[in-house]
Amino acid sequence: MTGVNRRTMLSRSAAVLGSTAVAGTLATTVAAAAGGAPAPEAGATIRPDDPRYAMLTTGNNQRFVARPDYVRMIRSTADAERALRDAVRQGKRVSLRSGGHCFADFVCNPEVEVVLDFSEMTGVTYDARMRAFAVEPGARLLNVYEALYKGWGVTVPGGICYSVGAGGHIAGGGYGLLSRAHGLVVDHLYAVEVVVVDAAGKVRTVVATREADDPNRDLWWAHTGGGGGNFGLVTRYWFRSPGATGNDPSKLLVQPPSTVLVSAVSFPWADMTESRFTRLLRNFGAWHEANSGPDSPYTALSSLFNVCHKAHGTLDMFTQVDATVPGADKLLADYLAAITAGTGISPTAMTRPSGELTAMPQLAAPRRMPWLQATRLVGTNNPTITDPTARGAHKSAYMRRSFTDRQISVMYRRMSGADYWNPDTMIVLFSFGGQVNAAAPDATANAQRNSVFKMCFQTFWHDAAGDDAALGWARGIYEEFFAGTGGVPVPDDRHDGCYINYPDTDVADPAHNRSGVPWTELYYKGNYPRLQQVKRRYDPTDYFRHSLSVKPAR
Template sequence: MTNTASRTDQDAAAGHQGTNDGTVVRPGDPRYVDLISGTNQRFIGSPERIRLITSTADAVHAVQQAVHEGKRIAVRSGGHCVEDFVYNPDVEVVLDMTRMSHIGFDHARQAFVVESGALLFNVYEQLYRRWGVTIPGGICYSVAVGGHVCGGGYGILSRTLGLTVDHLEAVEVVCVNAAGVAYSVVASRDPDDPHHDLWWAHTGGGGGNFGLVTRYWFRTPGRTGTTPSRQLVAPPAKVLLGQAAIGWDRLAEPDFHRLLLNYGEWNERNSAPGTPGAEISSILVLNHISSGPIALVSQIDAARPGAREMLRAFLTALVEGTSVEGDPAVTEAVQELAWLQANRHLTTIIGNQPIPSVRGATKSAYLRTNYTSQQATTMYRHLTRPDIHSPGAIVMLMPFGGQINAVAPDATASAQRDSVMKMRVENWWVNPADDASNIGWARDIFQELFAATGGVPIPDTATDGCYINYADADMTDPEFNRSGVPWPVLYYKDNYPRLRKAKTRWDPRNIFHHRMSIEPLHKAHKAGTDGSDTPSP
């Protein structure tokens, strides 16, 4: 086991002076081209330099240097931001966290420490193989924790274990005070911590808002003692994994309607905390007719009494009244796997785009109720449109609820705590010439699904806004958001004023900003950089 307490203390002590040990990549370096874009190739940056951060002290130095030079900065951990928050022409310095990927146990904090450049699958593998624990994070293996966690974090274990941030013990952030001085601070879950508001802001406030996250500590609330394996939740030892594919040639429009509404109805009935059905997680992938069949993945703890019967009942209910009712290829396509093996399988087949270099558009919605029949018609029409020939046109549905909904909406910055489903509309393609049609498809289906509320899923009895980790700049545009509801309300609801207070305290100069960042309560402070104006919070 790794004791990182001494390392933590050393970095904290060194953070105020800073060091300059990170690699700097500039135009002309062969690595530059690979470091100026992320997953979404619609957005390509042209920074003066990319700084590959190696430590907290190095991060402080890099931020301080950029602030002193008056450079616009952005932070990259895994490169999965779907908007242009990092890679756009205005960013002059990219602070790349990929070299900070350590995963260990901090005996001083009795918590697991994960640096922000660590990729999700590496986190799952290290935590489980070394200690038998995990965090309930996302299903895309190459997402890094840096941006994933501070947006809330959701995955296939969340219905039974909660959101990722429900296990966040502390976060270390490099901030810049009103005097322009960079420094590192650790903020914890402890409500008596004077930095507690900074911890809270990183439990759903989204990335690129308050500072540069260097590492997170994880411990499940209420855990005591000194044994590492007892400080964090454990995944099931084995799971029952159901996998089925239903070809479009087997689904006439009435069959599709019934399938979609069956799924929504089941989630309405089985999403309350403590409901037995909440132990089943699933992902319904509605591929466009040109890109493949409809796919369903479902999972339950194999050790749960009656697990196989519960999963079979779910699969049977899903296809009831459709043309594939009773098909054993759907209701019996279940295998028992070790959890890590199943997790590896899911994170590589579902969490990966169909091609390595893609352009994309992404939208999201939280659903408090099932779709209407009219919405099912809309979904079918757009998923079978003959003018779309994209390998990545998808509507992905995931159940919400369970332990996620056992947490109060203001306990963390993740405000959506009573939904029954989460929806992601996405499209991925290669040719820039296809941008207009493919972005248009995503906009068309989303706008029509929520036409009754101005083209967006406003917080009301049926929907509950959007997920900040699937950021969508269309929500800021009155052409696409005609609801009159400001975009921050869609993502943060009643938590936004508190996030603005945290932003004002921890980033008073608005150093960390992008087109959808948290707005400070007042105009950014422009004090000098000699440190004489305002001390660190």
């Protein structure tokens, strides 16, 4: 199905579902959809003397380590209820994990006493009663894509990295190479199942849908970009695209292109001067500023540009185009020509891994391949961001317009300087806009609906001794880049805040955020007060909390 205008998503839902149900009933329903299998047994409780404990008390970012009393593996909604009741009864501080890719300390920090781990809940099924696809929070993104596409020929427009867990990715909004054509992942979210705890400590399971008359609709809305770990334990998401009708599962969700046209090229630092760098970056920004409207023919194209540090040797760009649209070859050729126009730089083959990208020398000349094959190629071979022994620093920004000359100058100096010489350092520029911008800012909790590309300033290293240098680089370039707005991307006519799935606790620290604008405005803009109201209703005691969590309205 083609991209839908998300401004009508609130009024075009097709069926009404009862708003609440006990966990046992829901588990039975989804089990029936999966073939009648009984609910799984309780998950393991892993304590410090268990050999699995060390592995389960940190995530993909080795900067953050927890020392909980125990880790509780969750296998079902009923299991989640039991685990939460136990923790509440004991007065334990909990954190939640699906895939373990959190960039901050939301899951692993010194205050956590119990980690609730959902990585064993990996089901992806079609639920006929809901007329929607059920995805459990521990399912990894590539498994979600494989199951949906092989089973029904559909997908969700989610992220590149194969091992990201669905639980956090979805709650934070979720985007990827198909988002310019189909919007955010949450633009297709129909319902969510959440285990919550009230002011008296009573645990219950709530199902919230996007139906206009659902009394729990705001809980659904909060999970369309409100971020993970804020409102309760998500045990299931259901997906059905707005406006989808009928009972044929293959017509109820995004149908990806059967084939895509892909390109991977490098721009050698050896050929780079400051003027060439400036023109290259100005070209990228200007193209996206001009071609990111919801109705642009270029919504069929999405590009990931790694502006790597000089120590890496190259700047690297991967581009994907829906090969089924008319003129796909020309769209790609015109895009590559626009990026390099006036630079005097000739792209070369991408022969080295680069951040989220593997080496792809075979794509120096554009090549057609099946969509799922391209998804596997990009998603499964990203050795830097999926390195489970690495430490990382990440800072994000939405851009509504191209770079200023001063901002490009900052990038050139900081990305070519010898004071921090690390080849695994990059600024990722990711195509945005298109159908993402077709939704109103308050239609979902993800408020950034007028951006043209997204930035992620990031670096990776392996030794705690390198923390000061790495964090110094990340803070230095970010705060200088946004010096005109107090060191952070304050929403204005050029910037549009930060992405909650790339959390950064520095933006809540006045030593680094000197704008006077609270971190809540950077991540949620005008949607934060509504998120606070949802928090007050479903988590009034602020039981679920972390370093950047939503606080209940007073």
